[in-house]
Amino acid sequence: MSSYQAPISDMTFNLFDVWQLDQYWQTNAQLQDLIEGDTAKAILEEAAKICEQQIAPFAGEADQRGAQLTNGVVSLPAHYHTAYQSLVEGGWTGLSGDPEYGGMGMPKALSMMVDEMLCSADIAFSLYPGLTAGACVALLQHADDATKQTYLPKLYSGEWSGTMCLTESHAGSDLGIMRTMAKPNDDGSYAINGSKIFITAGEHELTANIIHLVLAKLPDAPAGSRGISLFLVPKYLLNETSEPGERNAVTVGSIEHKMGINGSATCVLNFDDAKGYLIGEPHRGLSCMFTMMNYERLSMGSQGLGAAERAYQNALAYAKERLQGRTTSQDPNKADAIIGHPDVQRMLLNIKAMNEAGRTFATWVAALLDKSKYDNCTISGQRANLLTPITKAFMTDQGLDACVTAQQIFGGHGYIKEWGMEQLVRDVRIAQIYEGTNGIQAADFMLRKVAADEGTVLLSLLDDITDELATRPLIEAAPLTNAITDLRQLTAQLLTKDNTTLAGAACDYLALVSYVLYGYMWYKNLLALDDSKHSRNFIAAKTHTASWYFKRILPRAAGIKAILSNDAASLYTLAPEHF
Structure with missing residues (x-):
């Protein structure tokens, strides 16, 4: 019973009003002939039709059926094939791909919104084109010209798909201890041997070939992560016409039985002298793969936001229809809609405020990536790297918090499968885990993004925000200035600490910075409101939601600052046997 309608109005508001990207596109030599405002809106509307009509209505069915392995063959829900072909026929699988190899060349800020829609419709389905897009990014940056000419057109067209194969049963985040080996063959290829687990879209029949990007070690590899190389291992080896021919020695050991995203074929893959081809330099595979992983980490944000948006829409509709209790009625025999209850309004406002700030934030990060790419802008690249x-x-x-909160609004019905809320909770949970757990992300942010340069990129960003607040002040956003001041003070204190202390503070610190930057997102939303362009209801909704954020959500930052200002010695002095 869960439904979905793409939030086109808020998406275009972010693209054209908040960040004015249509103006940027038309001033950039590489983009001005590819994209403008009307084209971007048409792309969003067409993507919405596929997501709303062909994918979202069947997400529950896909969850119930799941991906199934029979005699080495993985079968998927039938409608996945129809929906995937719609993506292929519309060119959606190559939306942001390089036009030199058949991609559409659309900016990341636009493709990220299509990613959000796909994730709202069905996270499990979104992973099939999503992993392919990430593989294309890695090949585009690190493969030689012949490899790119052979593989990228087929991947962009959707005829072939891609995966990334990192994890082994004993080697998750610590990839340096992996055991998969690659031995040179006489023809310049390599024989790949080993097993990889948790391989998303590892085996299926959606496409004519699957291109696996596999991390493995050469015989002369140095120890640890510095000894990892990257290999391209196709499901079917290519014949003399570069079409799929003989089956490669890659087999499915099993499909993982998971908490959610059941429509995604998460496989154990066995490589038994599988033929592979080196991508990039020997022993530099991890940096090549991180190109793909960083792309996928941005897609994780889309998963969180996509699930939260669908959860909000359904919780809001339920709250308007569900009659329970009395808020205005004096008739003891007549109940009112639960949206009149203050606690339900509180939950809905919390989700709405975080969703809309999140969409503005995602658009911002994507725009920074675009400016780094198309303008070769160093500052934009540094800031995108900081914010990833x-x-x-x-x-x-x-995203998880929003889905759980929306489930709560449904009460007992939120726990029942037919309403679709429990599936959203199960599906979105993985986004906090894969592509590097959120604890690892926080450590990366604290140690490698902030401490490594003594806060230079972050503090420069805060300088620019502070200048903007001073130049274009808004009374509603006054608490943001104080929050930035507090963040600066705490950052200076933390940067005097050792790495162990910083690692223990990392998760809280990332949350603190995030709440402050989401405040900046709401400031940007308020600045963009225009009586001549936006309806009275749209402006009222934005204004009230911004007020809620500044008064009832942003103060969480002060609480986190208080936590981080306290002595954390007990974290490091408690012996394992005392837990």
Whole structure:
């Protein structure tokens, strides 16, 4: 019974009013002939039709059926094939791909919104084109010209799909201890041997070939993560016409039985002298793979936001229809809609405020990536790099929180499968785990993004925000200035600490920075409101939600600052046997 309608009005508001990206596109030589405002809106509307009509209505059915393995063959829900072909026929699988190899060349700020819609419709389904897009990014940046000419057109077209194969049963985040080996063959290829687990879209029949990007070690590899290389291992080896021919020695050991995303074929893959081809330099595979992983981490933010948006829409509809208790009626035999209850309004406002700030934040990060790419802007690239762990960690934390809160609004019905809320909770939970757990993201943010440069990129960003607040002040956003001041003070204190202390503070610190930056997102929303362009209801909704954020959500930052200002010695002095 869960439904979905793409939030096109808020998406276009972020693109054209908050960040004015249509103006940027038309001033950029690489984009001005590819995209403008009307085209972008048409793309969003067409993507919405596929998501609303072909994917979202069947997400529950896909969850119940799941991906199934029979005699080495993985079968998927039938409608996945129809929906995937719609993506292929519309060019959606190559939306942000390089036009030189058949992609559409659309900016990341636009494709990220399509990602959000796909995730709202069905996270499990979104993973099939999503992993392919990430594989394309890695190949585009690290493969040689011949490999790119051979593989990228087929991947962009959706005829073939891609995976990334990192994890082993004993080697998750610690990839340096992996055992998969790659031995040179006489023809320049490599024989890959080993097993990988948790391989998303590892085996299926949606596409004519699957291109696995596999981390493995060469015989002369140095120890640890510095000895990892990246290999391209196709499901079917290519014949003399570069079409799929003989089956490669890659087999499915099993499909994982998971908490959620059941429609995603999460496989154990066995490589038994599978033929593979080196991508990039020997022993530099981890940096190549991180190109793909960083792309996927941004997609995790879309998963959190996508699930939260669908949860909000359904909770809001339920709250308007469900009659329970009395808020205005004096008739003891007549109940009112639960949306009149203050606690229900509180829960809905919390979700709405975080969702809309999250969409503005995601658009901002994507725009920074676009400016880094198309303008070769160093500052934009540094800031996108800084904000990537927040996109992955904070947006997925908020995604789960929103889904659980929306489930609470349904009461007992939220716990019943037919309403679809429990599936959203189960599906979105993985986003906090894969592509590097959120604890790892926080450590990366604290140690590698902030401490490593003594806060230079972060503090520079805060300088620019402070200048903007001073130049274009808004009374409603006054608490943001104080929050930034507090953040600066705490950052200076933390940067005097050792790495062990910083690691213990990392999760709280990432949350603190995120709440402050979400405050900046609401400031940008308020600045963009225009009586001549936006309806009275739209402006009222934005204004009231912003007020709620500044008065009732942003103060969480002060609480986190208080936590981080206290002595945390007990964290490091408690012996394992005392837990």
